[in-house]
Amino acid sequence: MESVTPVLGTGLFSLAWLLIAVPAASAAVLLLIGRAGDRWGHFLGTLAPVVSFVLGVVYFADLLGRDEAERAVHVPLYDWISSGTWNIGVGLQLDQLSIVFVLLITGVGSLIHVYSIGYMAHDPRRRRFFGFLNLFVAAMLLLVLADNYLVLFVGWEGVGLASYLLIGFWQERPSAATAAKKAFVVNRVGDLGMSIAIMLMLAAFSSSSFTDVNAGVGQLSTPLATTLGLLLLLGACGKSAQVPLQSWLLDAMEGPTPVSALIHAATMVTAGVYLIVRSHAIFTAGPAASIAVVVVGTVTLLFGAYIGCSKDDIKKVLAGSTMSQIGYMMLAAGIGPVGYAFAIFHLVTHGFFKANMFLGAGSVMHAMDDDVDMRHYGALARALPITFVTFAAGYLAIIGFPFFAGFYSKDHIIEAAFHASWVAGTCALIGAGVTAFYMTRLMLMTFAPGKRWREGVHPHESPLVMTVPLIVLGAASVVGGLLLNGWITEWLNPAVQGEAETEGLIHFTLIGGVTMLVVLAGIAVSFLFFGPQKVIPDVQPATRSPFVRAGRRDLYGDAFNEAVFMRPGIRMTNDLVRFDGAVVDGIANGTGTVISGFSSRLRRVQNGFVRSYALTMTAGAAVVGAIILLGRLG
Amino acid sequence: MTDHYIVLSAILFAIGTIGFMTRRNAIVAFMCVELMLNASNLALVAFSHKNGALDGQIAAFFVMVVAAAEVVVGLAIIVTIFRTRRSASIDDANLLKF
């Protein structure tokens, strides 16, 4: 397979590092300045991603104007780790794929920053919040702009750190601190795979740059290439909360809602998809790994959807939905060249509508005094009109309502999945129905008539600074698909060696029709249970249904981790601590005790009697004789 | 013939050693040491005879002189202790131990 050779970036492109440096510098200022920056910190923090966005647009425009062959621009910055045959540099690669991400991250990111000005207005640590957000943006940009896997890994861990800091932003809440730690640790399990994958690349190619790896992977034996693919998949699972490393994402909703929107919906969690698409050559060389990707994606899309159905916490429903949607993307990415562009397409539209809905959820929470339980909502459509309308746009987008963003991106994936395997296709199809069900449920419980508000709650529409981003994102949810469909596959295909077919805007197929029906069925079921005329209990009703209980307990993901890893781990830790004290240290101290015990015993021989001393001497003389004789005999 | 003297001297030496270890009186213990010295003297003289040289016999004189000097010092010490403790038993002097 011939690969694209990036052209060297000159002129404007040699300044591409500013994309990352601006938010990074802003983060540094915000975190170091101290209280002096409290008054203007959030403005600076918002300005930084906007600047990056503008830069991104400039680069995008430049790339648009180029020949297709010259759209991959390589900007080497400096030598990072040079040792032996390795020569790992820090460099950026701006190509069709990364520029899409840059725009998504900085665009959606800027909106969320703006939104946060309002959302975090009353938090005394708002400046620090913006610092962390900027840090995230910088790291995320590094992740998508890196020209090699190791630098990508730096960004990869950087976003993990930012995610950790932001999930645990309200650190005094033990649940937040635990969730943050959990997110980081589970991600590290994924990083294990990622790290070993990079090591394998270095062992195989003495390089971790995309160009070298893509060029060399064809010469690798298939088992090795498959291994490499699986290791990368493990990394992707961690970051993108795919089964089996999904458990952290639901807990991560402890973080402030803009964080959930930006990091745990729109951008960071999709990094796994980016990784798989970026590593297309590896998965091509190791087809079994691609199948694993499909399996993971399919399982997760159902897994997430299932969870989404059974949660009352609005953010957790959205989180389950996020898992599910990323499952779709993974599925698409796993299908191979025909799916890469669709995966990214869905990733982008998902970025719009999911960010939109999360921010909407934030707006709702804002109105409801930070209550997240949908059973306490209801009848908010009237109280929060803008939120409702924008949320509805997101809703229609995600269920794949015709001409909304998700309609294009998701249906493509379902179709492609059917082409690849009817099992995956069917699952994807079912997933679409379930998605429609739980999203409708969410809409109904939140906005449909029937107040279930707690006392003292007086919902009111959020201020302009929060609603404007909602509106923009809502608009994107509506038109994103229309605008991007077609263009994005053309744009991306060369970069990812993709073979995705460009479909027209109005393109109905049998599968599309069936999908439509399934979605409608999901909506209908939802209305059946949660329709406006239904009474929704104020507290979660007890149930004996194992299926419902399983869903409420996240399909036992945590229980599994606890039984298989945590409890044995704790037991092993305790045992090892005891072992260290009793055996390892015990031997050291025991030796001392034995010697001094021996000493006190031996002292008794020195009993003070001359005659016994003489006996010792004589016995000694006898021993001397014996040794000499033995020496002779031996 | 000489060998018998050697054997005798060995026996005397052994008696002296055993005596030293078994007798409690300091004077007797000391006399046992003298016995051992004399056993050595006997051996020296016997070997001298066997080798046909005189140096062994001369050595015996040296030993006798030294033994005499030792007696002087030894008795002085023993007597002092006896005066202090009113006892010549070597087992009684047992303050220094362990």
Add this chain to the structure above:
Amino acid sequence: MMTTAPWLTVLALLPTVGAIVVLLGSSAAAKFVALATSLVTVVLAVVLTVSLRGGGGMQLVEDAMWIRPLGAHYALGLDGIGATLVLLASIVTPVVVLATWSDYDRTPDGGLSTVAAGETARYDSKIFYALVLAVQTCALYLFLATDVFLFYVFFEVVLVPMYFLIGGFGPGARRSYAAAKFLIFGLLGGFVMLASVIGLYVASADAGKASYLLSDLSGLTLGTGQERWLFLGFMFAFAIKAPLVPLHSWLPDAAEQSSPGGATMMVGIMDKIGTFGMIRFCLGLFPEASQWATPVVMVLAVISILYGAILAIGSKNLMRFVAYTSISHFGFIVLGIFVLTRQTLTGSTFYMLNHGLSTAALFLVAGYLVKRRGSANIDDFGGVQKVAPVAAGLLLFAGLSTLSLPGLSSFVSEFMVLAGTFGKHPAYGAVATLAIVLAALYILLMYQRTMTGPVRPAVADRVTDVTVRERVAIAPLVVLILLLGVYPKPVLSMIEQSTTLLQTSVGVSDPAPLVGGTR
């Protein structure tokens, strides 16, 4: 000008001079003298390091006959590996001085400072700083020595001031026990090494001319059995110092019972002698035996990595916690050394520097908090970040450096070691990589237990945020950790020149890439 004067001697003796001045001067002046001296040392160390020419061999060499009958020379030299550690020893010392600035000052009524509830230090700041500088001198000599005997002398001597640092300024009732344990382990290693040192002398005397110069000894041809025995003597001592499981049990106690400054000097600087010694002496003198021992050492190293990490998770005391993390990190360093590829050797050397920096940060920041809270028990903390956000932030930063977050210097070294290992021994590399998960777990667990959650009343009462002086003390570490993480090249290339030479002398070459010629 740089070549004529005995600059290395000047460098190594600067702290001694400082220590003498400290001892002769008043208690009040001690910290100023110590700081001034250590700053001058940093400047000189940096200048000398920068002035190194390429090539990787020993430079600024000094060589004078010291004890002729023993063949011992007073011989010093600086190469890339030594320079890295010289930098470490130079940089950490002023940080320690500044971080402990007024900890051991006498109280206004002339009493000794309190180091823990109901315990006072045994001596005042004068003795403390004299001992710190003494440890620094020993460390510098150790990293500069090119003569086995000279190295050995300081290998043992450094135990003495370190011992007094632990026993005299530790916080607990068990400090004497811990100090004695430290010393006994040190001496056990030292004396066993003495046997090998002597064996080397006899071997070189048998070969013609007794000499302890590294350059002479490395040319010595030893019988296989002989070489292996001698190697084991050295390795045993270094394995105690570096600590490799199961010879580590002195370190947690010593760290727990040390003052933060003392612990920093011990783990941050002094323990590097072990791993440095492995590079310089085990590999340098006994290449064949080193390769012979590699499988066992690698297994021990991997065990150390995981064992230290798990015990760190189970630690209930902050200082002990840091000690166990260090055991894990020393496992990495040792692993890298014995894997013997260019990347791992360079990585391990760089790791020593980074570990020194991040451990110093961890110990000292923990020390700030322990001093305020009056306890090092993890359970006695909780919610600190609410009352002392900067302290919590510094601790988190140090922790992230300890868990080798990419972008920080320790990542570079850890990755080099791991990836290099993986390239040669994939199984070891893969198992060792598990530690990155464990590292995240231990650091974040510790952070969660101490810094987050609701503020405990005792914490709210006692803990205040770090002062400007304390921040300034840690700042150089933070800057270096970031800087070397982003741009490690100058240090790496300095090290690499020497490790290349070393690798050649050992006679090992890197494994070829599986797919050739892609670069």
Add this chain to the structure above:
Amino acid sequence: MGTIAAPTIGYALLLPFIVIFAAACVGILVEAIVPRDLRRAAQLLLAFVAVGVALVVTISNWSAGGDVVVGVASVAVDGPTSFIWTILLVFGAVSFGMFAERKVTAGVSAFAPMAAAVPGTVAEREAIEDRREHTEVLPLALFALSGMMLFPAANDLITMFVALEILSLPLYLLCGLARRRRLLSQEAAMKYFLLGALSSAFFLYGAALLYGYSGSFLLSGIDDAIRNGVAGTGPQGTGLLLAGMGLMAVGLLFKFGAVPFHSWTPDVYTGAPTPVTAFMAACTKIAAIGALMRVFYVALGSDRWDWQPLMAVVAIATMVVGSVLAITQTDVKRMLAYSSIAHAGFILTAFVGASQAATGAREGQLTSVSSVMFYLVAYGAATIGAFAIVTMVRDSTGEATQLSSWVGLGKRSPAVALVFSVFLLSFAGIPLTSGFIGKWSVFASAWSGGLHWLVVVAVVVSVVAAFFYIRVIVMMFFTDQPVEATGAGTAGAEVVRPGWTTLLAVGVGVAATVVFGIYPGPLLGLAQQASEFIR
């Protein structure tokens, strides 16, 4: 033949020994002639002058060079002899300085006012009030010193035996002369005397058997016999050789304080007056190992396969027992006594190694004799210094030898505690002290002799040994003063400022320990040049 050739004595070379011996005799006369008030001064003058002269002569003879057997082949004045004489004289003089100390004990010496008086009687009290003292201690010590000089220089067994007694008899007496704790002192004297006499008997019988085997008392004659098998060849002859060798070993190892012939050491060191203990600990050990090496290298060197395993076992036993027992001691002097046993063990490792030119040591390599001699310097300096400090640390009952009263000394008298620590570190073999170089060199000799395993054992034991020295340092610096317990004696001891002679002992100890620790080259070189016995 017919005429008896006048024996060649070689007075010039023997002069150091003769001077000391003569000075001792003159000292006796001084006791008889000089008025009591002047005796102490006269004796001191005499002793120091004699030692000074002997030292000068020794060094000048030595630098003139040449290894000669003199005194009708009875005395070998060779390299080792000269070296040993030099250090004996130096350490002797330094200990005499401690003998002369009166300041710490409020104007009286450390010795009994009237040894013959029964403790606690009127006679004794009168003697105390009279401020009498035994100035005979110096002549006695000089006699002992002369014996010590002769002992390692003796070239035949009878001379050696006589020397042994010359060195022992005065020491027996000196041990019983302590001013305080008279009972202990007398007991020490008696134990030392009885056991010493026993060991002399062993030595003598061994000498007789060797004579029987070889027909000669001369060391070279025995060597000849072993090499060429002159007299008593055959199984019986071999039996004589082996038995004689064993018994000689017993006698010599007893003096050297090696296990299992060490039992007297702790008791005698504890009971004897501390200056005498210092003198014994340093000088007797020097003389004994000198003689041991001369007999076993010169006379029995050709048969070393027979005694090396034996001595290796003894060396290990000595190191182990000395070190292990020292751990649980509670009395400084007793601990130092066990420490001296442990050091005897370390020295024996080099002795066992028998790495000499005769056994194939290379030019320029450290030999056993040279390393032992260096070790003796290091050990002697630290020992005398340490005991000198013991004399200075006092409480109401005199010397505070209980370790518990040394607790916190580092706070009360940092300088003294520091100096004592230097000695302890030297004992422990920490570098930059002479003790380390000593340890290095004896182990190196053992290694050269092929005894690698013995070195390994020795280094491990060194750790145990180091432990108890460190224990004392811990007590001085790190153990907190016990909250004033009710009982007396727990009160910490104070350092009393001594006179300059004791300070000299401390000073010489510290100087030698540090200087030979940092720059041992010249001394080692000297020891190396002087390391071969004449045959």
